[in-house]
Amino acid sequence: MKKPSIFGRLLMALVFIFLYAPIAVLIVFSFNSSKSRTVWTGFTFDWYLKLFQDTTIMNSLYVTLLVSLLAAVIATVAGTIAAVGIYNMKRSHRNAVLALNNIPVINADIITGVSMSLLFISAASVLAKLSLAFSQLLGVNINLSFSLGFGTLLIAHITFNVPYVILSVLPKLRQLDNNLFEAAQDLGATWWQAFYKVIIPEIRPGIVNGLIIAFTMSIDDFVISYFTAGRVQTLSMTIYAMTKKRITPEINALSTLLFTAVLLMLIIINIRQASQEKKLRKTRIRSTGIIKYSKI
Amino acid sequence: MRRRYIAAIPHVVWMAVFVVVPLILVVFYAFTSATGGLTLENFRNMGSYMSVFARSLWLAFLATIICLLIGYPLSYVLSKEGPGMQRIFIMLIMLPMWINFLLRTYAWMSILENTGLINRLLTSLGIFDLINRIFNTNITYIPMINTQGAVVLGMVYNYLPFMVLPIYSVIVKIDSSLIEAAQDLGAGSMTVFKRIIFPLSLPGVLSGITMVFVPAVSTFIISKLLGGGTSILLGDLIEMQFLGNAYNPHLGSAISLIMMIIIMICMFVMNRFGEGEEQAVIM
């Protein structure tokens, strides 16, 4: 209830300056007419135009969006199903599975990345050998071999996304009224109807939240992709390659665009949430009112 | 009633194949040599990387402490704001995460470089001239980039939200009636903080520490970009063995293994320390 102290306000101001200084720099220099990152030489929109012609950036943007979207969607579906399963487990089993589930969440990214790349590479070489052996044995050309690329990247992303989806869906399942499912069946719904007509809508906030987290994690990931993507380049990897010489302001432009988009989205969501909450507060007071007057 | 738990089985299998098996492979690589035989060779030289281990742990420790020192008061102050403000501030803390962290870190280079924005600003304000005149020195810039300080700064910058969010979400959930109960029993505001708010926020603190320390100790980007590559960290060392200039995945696996063990020990000790049975993983 008490207003934060001056010290508190000061701290917040400093932290936000700290958090946003580099972003401000990034945005400002996306309009810089030269490639310099530190000297302002004039205003231009050129980088925004060039951005769309740069095939490397556009390609990697495409790869990133595609892999993030696919991984997020697959992980959300898989994670939701898994969460339902986990929810119905015996406690001891559930704890074991949750511990397993937590490994990629807690483990260092680099270890996740390195270990998965070891798996993919071993699998690739084993499969290559196998197909060679089979081909010789059967006299037909069988090719099971694969190389690191979009497929492995996708698998990796799914793998580190699923746990987050589960962590966000599971609490919603726990909050669920145990009887909802039975209520639906009682009203004539089959098992499956009850699931998608009642359970899914009920845990939807958790699912959506999981989807968003998964998508964010994927978009933001660099380390794991770096070890598992092979030749394919995500945006992070392209940027990483660029940091090795010099970042072109096109990337700044791209980030500025993304940042603005997310900012707008958040503002819209926020306004909507705020108004919803206001409504909710009203109805809460309202329902106590009902109890108060119900006797009359 | 029905065996609905089977819905989790594909997940368990998937996690076993893509999480557990890879970790087993790491262990396997760590104990074999390039020629294939079992060996402890990879661990024998570990002593020579002592300095990297020490540096990584130390810098990650520093970054974690600083994050905690900034993040805790910040979370606390945030939790005192009105609900609308809280939402906005939390959004503002998460928003930077939507800009690629490589870019954000790279932007720090522009700020910290010898010819970067800070030094330029100081020069144009005539600060250096002033100092040079007074102390009769001849400095034209303050060296900030490519120092360990810069690396710690990069870590703090990148991982601060991971400290703030869990602590904040634990603090806001503390039942205000507990605070009133403590006041009722004679506790002044300092005591309330010391005896109620802080102990109750410990799970958040622990999960914040984990979420900062683990990525900090294993990063290889921040040190590359802001550290100039002169003092590498564990992450660089591992990366170097797999995709870098000193190819040796067996050694890399051994280092990974040891890092994993160190992280596990740290977390274990910390959880003991905080009696944190209910370790919260908060997103």
Add this chain to the structure above:
Amino acid sequence: MSKEIIRLKDCTVAFDDEVILDNINLYFNDKEFLTLLGPSGCGKTTTLRIIGGFLKPTSGDVLFNGVRVNDVPPHKRKVNTIFQKYALFPHLDVFENVAFGLRIAKLNESEIRSRVMEMLEIVSLKGFHNRKVTSLSGGQQQRVAIARALVNRPKVLLLDEPLGALDLRLRKDMQIELKRIQQAMDITFIYVTHDQEEALAMSDTIVVMDKGRIQQIGTPEQVYNEPKNAFVADFIGESNILDGIMHEDYVVEIFGRKFKCLDSGFAPRESVDVVIRPEDIEIVEPHKGRLSGTVTSVTFKGVHYDIIVDFKGFKWLIQTTRLHNVGDEIGINIGPEQIHIMKKSEYSGMFGDYSSYSAEYEEITSEDWEDETEGEEDEA
């Protein structure tokens, strides 16, 4: 009120070797308001779940109209349930909640509309069809749950402590409302509660359960006035339960004195439990009473005073509208129709002694508490 429509035959349910329902035999008549009454954990919900089809009995049969339905899944049974906490679908508005079953049955839109609207009118929720269910008060949610079940025109409605979450006032109103709806719709209600007043006020038939077994079946008056054993006597209202000996038909000895009563058919000198309701005891001048004792505690309860009276070491609870003071000497008389004789049972000696009441309250030993916690853990 005669045709039997559901029967449980020798139903037993066990989870992990723990017997939850022990050989239940029970039938339900058409258009009856039947209440399952019993303490928490006695198996009431389990019984309902067997009827609803959410649980298969470990052994025994469930018959609907004489047909065995053990293997019919819930969505194919012509019964509907109102769950302990309503289980409304929070993502749907009032209309869609009520329409749920009809949509599943694939009725056409206009019929759904008219049936839902009609039903909402019956439960007095006209004009609420667009509201979010979460924005409704407890009583209103309750009505939606009722409408949602009734709109499917079930022959039987199962209600699992439907009023448990409401506060006292609302609860009383809803009791009346439910009874009215049952009569208006002319269907069978199988009602679960652990509130004896509720059961008494609403039911045609009460089934008293404890520990997975049926203790007594009867009308409210039968159950209240002629409890079968000490458990029933105690669970349905306050009662003084004393040890007695049947001397001969219509004569029972309590505290060494003989009292007339209306019961017969016991063996000579058979030990029995004697129930005397606190409101049935007449207070008279000390010398005019059959027994006399000392008032040890008085509590004002509004309608009456609860007084504890010590008769030779045994403490009785008496309800009276006249004020007596602690220390007063009083006499009591008990008419033959106020004395209820019960056969001894496993519950004998466990209830109906007011020695530990009020100011006389003995310290609860920590052992008692430990027991309690264990009980809880079993449940979890």
Add this chain to the structure above:
Amino acid sequence: MSKEIIRLKDCTVAFDDEVILDNINLYFNDKEFLTLLGPSGCGKTTTLRIIGGFLKPTSGDVLFNGVRVNDVPPHKRKVNTIFQKYALFPHLDVFENVAFGLRIAKLNESEIRSRVMEMLEIVSLKGFHNRKVTSLSGGQQQRVAIARALVNRPKVLLLDEPLGALDLRLRKDMQIELKRIQQAMDITFIYVTHDQEEALAMSDTIVVMDKGRIQQIGTPEQVYNEPKNAFVADFIGESNILDGIMHEDYVVEIFGRKFKCLDSGFAPRESVDVVIRPEDIEIVEPHKGRLSGTVTSVTFKGVHYDIIVDFKGFKWLIQTTRLHNVGDEIGINIGPEQIHIMKKSEYSGMFGDYSSYSAEYEEITSEDWEDETEGEEDEA
């Protein structure tokens, strides 16, 4: 039971211009068990919070022993509170929860130990000191909360619906327990509840509140038997409330007939509210009664029957132990001491009419509901 220790003087509390407490004047005596009773949202918790120091009144004074303490923070007030949901510290075990206040007061370890242990014994939790509070049952948590407050030896203990979360059985036990503790410790209890039975059973003094205003202060008997207005009459027990006219002192006219009563001091022909409790009405043969009517509904309630009787269109609730059947013609008599006269108030006409009871229950028109919603919105 005489010395005044706390007084609220003209206390008003408003949030955002909404008046929550309206000019409350109230004093609390030493060693008294005082209950604040009222419906949800009437301002009971707010009153406690003012006394506890968690809230400053918008205007008015809080006096402890005659000294103004408006600006004294909670931790410096010599009162302790038991919160609505216990508010135990989940990170501390039972011992440390109870020891909390003592540690803050920096007592030495051995004294803390002995006082905590003694207190745990008083609340019958000996042997529980090492348990986590989260592992306790509701009743046990309740006792810890009590011990935690009492161990500081406050002069005054504030209890905010301490039994609200417990089930009926435990609730009754804990009522007795609390009363015992209050008497044993010889301190003032200020108790908040919305359960009138609880208030009647436990209190020395009851303060009935509604809409932020005090409606009546008195002993349980006074409040029950001589309610000040229709709200109090209705809130404390069932009542028939009728319009009457005082003809002269001790004579009131109801339904055109004159009845003797015990009240005086009204203006001639003043309109009044007349309260008659359902259990106070004597049923006699139709021709022997002052009034005669027809039974329209009967409900068995165990101890008694609730019957609704129609007297010339006005329906009365009567409680009787004898069975009557619907349609029976009965007569009633009411003694002068059973008739309670109240001045007309804002609540007149709102309560005490049983026309809409039971089988007679009229369909609630949607207008009623709409009205209700409007009322809510006014509030919001």
Add this chain to the structure above:
Amino acid sequence: AKKQEQKVVNVYNWGENIDESIFKIFEKQTGIKVNYTTYESNEQLYAVLKMGGTNYDVIIPSDYMISRLIEEGMLEKLDFNNIPNFDNIDERYKNLEYDPANEYSVPYTWGVVGLIYNTSMIDDEITSWGALFDPKYSGQILQFDNSRDAMATALFHLGYSVNTTDEAELNEAYELLVQQKTILQGYVMDQIYDKLEGGEAAIGPYYAGDALLMMENNPDLAFVVPEEGTNLFVDAMCIPKGAVNKENAELFINFMCDTDIALKNMAVTCYATPVRTAYEALDEETRSNEIMFPKDDVLNRCQIYKNLPQETLNLYDQLWVKLKS
């Protein structure tokens, strides 16, 4: 997929080492799409290949790395029938020591390593590798971020052979690098562009072609081949073992040896081309650029890296990791 699978060639090259616009021409000519990615150093290329799991069709390692890859059986033999433009290559760059029978590689660029420094920040004239180790420039010096090149700067300064296998000499060089570390601003590869052009650092060693690019952007920069001698490198196109699109790769290699393409490419990369016909087509001014095409007196001072025996390679790795930690 209804249409035939798109033909591709996966090219893995040094950063800043090609004119990416020529891919379009190639695609137009052959219908083959170029997937292009880059690496930082020979050692990194080696790690990626060795790690496996990736499929590259064309790689462009340097001389010593080529011989190492050949020795370890990691390259495919080329089918020169598919590379008719091989005839355009100057004979001087055929059959070099790293691929004596010229079965595995087609030269792509060549050049020397030298010191690049900012004349506005360094007043002295730089002539020796010693400048890299001079505390005078403390905090302004950059160094190669790969073991072979970095060790070479020290070995040159010490006057040893860059191909030495003598442990003592290598250790001495290592010690020198350890000392240097204290005055170093950082280890860099292509970041050197940014640092030198922006005046962030004053001096660093790099390859001639890149030096020319940097000098275009910042006229204050100068390039010098130190008097102690330097490394002459030849980068050549190869096909790694197991390449999936070997024929496309050969088409690509052939394409790169086309005169016009080589010229176009050279204009962007500034590296000297071994394509004779292209060289001949250059204008006089470019041909006389001593940085791009060093005179013989410089070339005589040059050493070419050779592949080293396994133990020495191991020692390199060890010393390098030790240095960096």
